[in-house]
Amino acid sequence: MLQTADAFEYEHRGCDLIYGRGCVDRLGGYLAERDLDRAMVVCGSNVGSNEDLMNPVEEGLGERLAGVFDRTTSEKRAETAFEVIDEMRERDVDVLVGVGGGSSLDIARQASVFARDGRSLADLRAGARKGELRSPDSDDERPPVVVVPTTFAGADVSSGGSVEVLSAVESPTDQPVSVSGSAMPVADFADPSLFETTPASALAGSAMNGFDKGLETPYARDANPISDATAVHGMRLLSDALPRVAGDKGPADAGTIDRAVAGSLLVQLDRKISIVHAFGHGFARRYAVQQGAVHAVVVPHVLRYLFAEVDANRAALANGFGIDSADRSDAELADAVIDAVTELRDALAVPTRLRELPETRREDVPAIAEFIVDDSPMNRVPAGLDPNVEDIEAVLRDAW
Template sequence: MDTAYRFEYNPGIIRQGRNCVASLSDELAGLDCERAMVVCGQTVGSTDAVMDPITDGLGDRLAGVFDETTPKKRLDTVFDGARRVDELDVDALVAVGGGSSLDVAKGISAVAPAEADEDTIAEQFAAGGLLPVPDDDPLPVVAIPTTLAGADLSILGGITASPSSGLVEKPVGGGIMDPRLMPDVLCYDPALLETTPREILQASAMNGFDKGIESLYAANATPVTDAAAVRGLSLLWDALPTLSDERESWASSDILEGIVLVQYGISQPSGTTLSLIHAFGHGLTAHSDVQQGAAHAMVAPAALDYLFEHADGRRELLARAFDIDTDEYSREEVAAAIIEEVESVRDALGLPAQLRDVEDLAREDLDAVAETTMNDSLMGNCPPDLDPTVDELRGVLDSAW
């Protein structure tokens, strides 16, 4: 790879450690914020083992809780949250949970200070699929993930809108993106992650694992993202199988360190390093109710097989992460060994291996999935020597079926 590059990345403060949420009030004080609203889903909001440490950590800075986020990441939920911000006179958000709560919080942080009314914002969103970010700075966000999907160190988020909300005339799948949406503080607290059901963690971990894989072969990879991804993948490859153990202390392993590293630098003002596998994930979740991490588990080996057939895919770096001795194998054998290691992680996490296991996905739906995948913006980040067609993408889906 040409060593000439430009790397612009501004992550928030990163805290990792058991009970690190006890310092939430101090972190908000550092942001000059006095009144924070927790943004989460109903399950998280009703789980005392999660909420009690957070409310204790916030202390007098807790203004209220908005526990209405859902995996659909709906625009009307964003509007509801923005109205609650006004009611509570909030100057910061604390997003707790998986990617859906973090994404909705980013939407709220942008909409709350906006002067435009809801109808105008919805009209702009429907027209371009992007939620507008006003000139006024978004509200500061503190992110406290309770899954391993690696959606935290990011300046973007997903947002959807349905005609049933009365805001749009047809379904809209889009998002929000702005460098100012990077969370100001991120707290990775093992004690909170251990409250999440193991099957949710296992699926989300595959999503996070694939972020490191894609960061290496992305068209806009840099030596900085290479270093973080190789180290993060190496940690995850070795530690993720412990998620299948029944130990309560699994989060004291290298998993959290790996999750932070594989997403470091993947979401920059110039674009993201995510590409082929995540585009397939978007295509599959758009046409079924499959969870994103499970979609990755089923399609990643076939996607990598296709990638290595047509491009180098930075296989030497991937081999380094998985401790594969490239001197012993041909290029084709190295590619096969990488895929085998990805499959071994998937199997260790107890995730499905075939698309036919998705209950609401039929084989005749795969044409539509391939078309949606092809049109996903992340396909622009594929390696320069990869030039996919819809038919080829359908072939990958057939292989994963």
């Protein structure tokens, strides 16, 4: 069984990764060292009412806690980011602490960027209606953000996270209009003890989204041995731990949870998201659907399509599952990887067919396929692969 260090720190692209049980006790000291005096927690209502989670965070912040904004939602609306900005100003806040899943962390980051941008929400909406919506500039003067993840979405070591400015109903194109700025957190406090307070359903819903960040990196067009190393090791930790932490193989002991959190960090370092994430984005552009659910459904089908067309670094992926590639043909290795992904997915309480997602409509498949083909992660598909709309529609029909 793979082991991890009890605690470690690592600086990655300007973000201090601080890992270990109880590390949130150090939040206040970390802020004090950086002359940050007034912190506001940004989270959703479920997290905000979870005393087992919030008490350690608030105690860690101590006298630097200036307030809690607990109204984020999975919809990630721009209005929410501007509500955060209003409360920041009312409370004279100089640092945001995003706590919870990807939606809360993204809202905290985007509130930081738009607090410096100068445009109002009305300005953003006007630009969106005219087709002239630009991303905000980011600079060192924006309020810093610290993140405290509690799910496996893998949204913590990131500078992105879009917010919706116009819904499909409001948009002149009949499609949602989103915008995002770049705001890498200054610190990521990855405390495995906090993950133990998250309901299993929330962990399961986020698991495939995070895992696929590692899965996609080795076959990305711009992959390299360094990105392969962190991705494959992260996959090995997650493929062993997730079914027990977030699935039906549990209950998980503390060491297993620790390995899952460490794996979640590793797959984010130099991640290179590709076609599976494009599928997630394609559905998210049309529906209010959790991307982890879409990932869970489509990933075996996407892999089957990839392996039929290109090698897709299947030996590295097999290594990520602990599969011995010796004496296996290319086809056998591909089947073994697909079987391992499917087994991992099936251990989680997640959908397995697109028709199980209540938001989806089969008649939307052609439009979703067009979104997917045009999505930026498709620029990283494996060398030698050139997906078209017909290819993507075929994958979607197989997954339906």
